[in-house]
Amino acid sequence: MREELEIKLGNDFPFMKRTNTNDGNIYQKWGCECADGWYQLLRDLCQEITNIYSNAGMPIDIIVEQVKEKFATLRFYYSFEGTPCPIQAFDCLSDGTGIRFQPRNESDNEDKKKLRKDIAQTVRKYEEKSKFVCECCGNEGTIRMELPWKRTLCDQCLSEHLQKIEHRKAEQKRQIQKLKDKLKEK
Numbered sequence: 355m356r357e358e359l360e361i362k363l364g365n366d367f368p369f370m371k372r373t374n375t376n377d378g379n380i381y382q383k384w385g386c387e388c389a390d391g392w393y394q395l396l397r398d399l400c401q402e403i404t405n406i407y408s409n410a411g412m413p414i415d416i417i418v419e420q421v422k423e424k425f426a427t428l429r430f431y432y433s434f435e436g437t438p439c440p441i442q443a444f445d446c447l448s449d450g451t452g453i454r455f456q457p458r459n460e461s462d463n464e465d466k467k468k469l470r471k472d473i474a475q476t477v478r479k480y481e482e483k484s485k486f487v488c489e490c491c492g493n494e495g496t497i498r499m500e501l502p503w504k505r506t507l508c509d510q511c512l513s514e515h516l517q518k519i520e521h522r523k524a525e526q527k528r529q530i531q532k533l534k535d536k537l538k539e540k
């Protein structure tokens with residue numbers, strides 16, 4: 355994602371702020387590992403998370419661990435202060451299904467447990483939504499199988515992607531032909 359969009363997210367939602375700490379946190383290191391089209395989706399998710407905390411009257415203690423595209427959908431991994439979640443998911447199945455884990459703390463009181471459940475549900479909701487939002491431009495999209503790797507794109511962005519791939523293939527062919535011709539000359 356473009357740096358200016360990430361900075362905006364960080365300014366509007368403090369838990370999305372990236373500081374240059376090198377503590378092994380993937381989000382801190384790499385930021386949002388997806389294209390710009392999911393910016394609004396992420397904003398809406400962050401707003402809902404903020405609302406959940408303010409409705410519960412609790413201080414925000416979410417730690418964003420990793421934000422990325424995987425199997426054409428958004429993945430938003432997180433933990434809570436004092437409640438690490440070292441393994442977030444097993445993305446072992448090629449159809450995109452996997453097993454998700456969520457940070458749990460048995461000593462949490464009921465209010466906190468509910469808050470954490472609400473956040474988990476909200477995160478899942480937005481990850482599901484990403485299946486219908488073009489990762490490149492944010493318009494309505496759908497998961498495309500005709501690319502070298504699956505992505506969620508609108509018709510326009512898909513055709514641009516396919517054109518780019520065709521162009522690259524043609525260019526490679528030209529280069530190979532050039533080499534062949536050179537070898538013949540010798």
Ligand SMILES: [Zn+2]
Nearest residue numbers: 488491508511
């Ligand atoms: Zn698009």
